[in-house]
Amino acid sequence: MSTDASNTGSTADDPASRNISLSWNEDAENWSAVDEDLGVASVGETREEALEMLDEAVALHTGETGEPIDSWEDEKDVLEDLGLDPAEVEEARESDTELPDFLR
Template structure:
């Protein structure tokens, strides 16, 4: 859980939700307890950093993408840089 980096936890008075923010990435998440907020933050930060695996050819086909014409990598569009 949480990489040992700076994490900010908040619970607004009168709310049953906790908010957790990873200071390094700016990624935020929430949960109904401190523990849940931190676990959700871990998952969100992993997603932010690109954790996971590339989709299979079958998964691409299910999304209507021809794997033979699909290109990965290269330059990002300006809006994503």
């Protein structure tokens, strides 16, 4: 099932005219919400949760919330706060062959 709330003539700067797709993923048993204009996506167990998570992802993407990560030291701190191994992330970037386990 997919719902497309598209609006022709949309611009990414006007939230009222954004193209948002909402779809159910049978395999993962969750909802996906995608801001088609920005290329930002999120998932949730319910439609409402997927849309709420998308709102947060869009705000982070557009800089409306959150703080920029300007250095590797800042990035390492954030990854460690999230319980992720910075060395694994760095290794994956350098090898560019396979995603780290936490991204699969």
